[in-house]
Amino acid sequence: MASGVGSSVLVTGANRGIGLELVTQLAESTNPPKLIFAGCREPERAKDLQELSQRHPQMVIIVPLDVSDAASVSAACQVVSTRLGDAGLNLLVNNAAVNRPIPGSLAQTGADDMMEVYRTNVVGPMLLTKELMPQLQRAAAQDSESGLSCRKAAIINISTLISSIEKCYESFGMAPMYPYRTSKVALNMLTRCLSEDLCKDGILVTAIHPGWVQTDMGGSQAPLPTKDSVRGMLGVMSSLTEQHRGTLLDWKGNSIPW
Numbered sequence: 001m002a003s004g005v006g007s008s009v010l011v012t013g014a015n016r017g018i019g020l021e022l023v024t025q026l027a028e029s030t031n032p033p034k035l036i037f038a039g040c041r042e043p044e045r046a047k048d049l050q051e052l053s054q055r056h057p058q059m060v061i062i063v064p065l066d067v068s069d070a071a072s073v074s075a076a077c078q079v080v081s082t083r084l085g086d087a088g089l090n091l092l093v094n095n096a097a098v099n100r101p102i103p104g105s106l107a108q109t110g111a112d113d114m115m116e117v118y119r120t121n122v123v124g125p126m127l128l129t130k131e132l133m134p135q136l137q138r139a140a141a142q143d144s145e146s147g148l149s150c151r152k153a154a155i156i157n158i159s160t161l162i163s164s165i166e167k168c169y170e171s172f173g174m175a176p177m178y179p180y181r182t183s184k185v186a187l188n189m190l191t192r193c194l195s196e197d198l199c200k201d202g203i204l205v206t207a208i209h210p211g212w213v214q215t216d217m218g219g220s221q222a223p224l225p226t227k228d229s230v231r232g233m234l235g236v237m238s239s240l241t242e243q244h245r246g247t248l249l250d251w252k253g254n255s256i257p258w
């Protein structure tokens with residue numbers, strides 16, 4: 001499958017789950033990006049990612065990155081910018097996230113849970129976007145294609161169906177998840193604000209729900225294999241246009257109400 005995205009991509013939380021599969025499918029696609037930056041907070045423990053990087057040493061660059069730590073975000077963005085040189089960054093995928101406590105009832109949830117989840121799931125993507133803005137703007141300016149796309153310059157925020165306020169009643173009883181739900185609602189608003197702000201620079205910003213996926217976070221009951229979710233999301237990413245900016249879509253491209 002052709003990757004359908006631009007020549008440089010940064011994926012956060014790339015050592016396992018959906019992030020690792022994103023980097024794997026991008027690297028092993030028929031028309032892969034030239035550079036895939038795989039952000040992870042403990043590279044020395046990321047054995048699968050290390051193996052992937054060893055198979056594609058010029059393409060898959062492992063970057064130490066803890067998205068909940070502003071200094072780590074700055075250092076990682078410096079590494080990425082230096083490696084990119086004048087080329088610019090085509091795609092940032094804000095994938096790293098935490099979901100705790102489980103199931104996250106009101107009685108179980110404290111201030112520290114709320115703050116930690118918000119810091120990782122919302123502040124991290126905001127800081128990365130801010131730090132990488134010059135690289136995203138550069139990529140957009142260098143592309144003569146009109147309109148918006150993931151080939152040109154884009155930010156994809158990995159959100160979730162359970163961030164939908166309209167659909168909350170459908171899943172709340174099974175999974176209250178106060179910190180996670182509220183953080184992803186904030187991520188959706190960040191997506192919408194950035195899409196308004198950055199369209200003048202030629203940068204697309206969209207949120208995607210990966211489905212209920214067989215990862216550590218999704219758990220053993222999840223119906224969707226990680227490969228299928230990621231294949232679907234990459235297909236959606238490659239087809240995004242201006243009309244999708246500031247929206248929340250699922251891994252098949254269906255629109256999800258806020």
Ligand SMILES: NC(=O)c1ccc[n+]([C@@H]2O[C@H](COP(=O)([O-])OP(=O)(O)OC[C@H]3O[C@@H](n4cnc5c(N)ncnc54)[C@H](OP(=O)(O)O)[C@@H]3O)[C@@H](O)[C@H]2O)c1
Pocket residue numbers: 012013014015016017018019040041042065066067068069094095096097098120158159160161209210211212213214215216217218219222
């Ligand atoms: N799985 C699902 O069913 C599902 C459904 C809807 C949405 N999503 C979303 O999909 C995305 C990926 O989820 P997943 O299922 O792949 O989750 P996962 O298996 O739990 O993996 C989470 C990834 O995020 C990383 N991460 C967490 N905190 C981090 C931090 N502070 N800095 C850097 N990396 C950090 C983890 O790294 P460590 O190994 O270092 O912890 C790991 O690589 C998330 O945004 C999640 O909300 C998942």
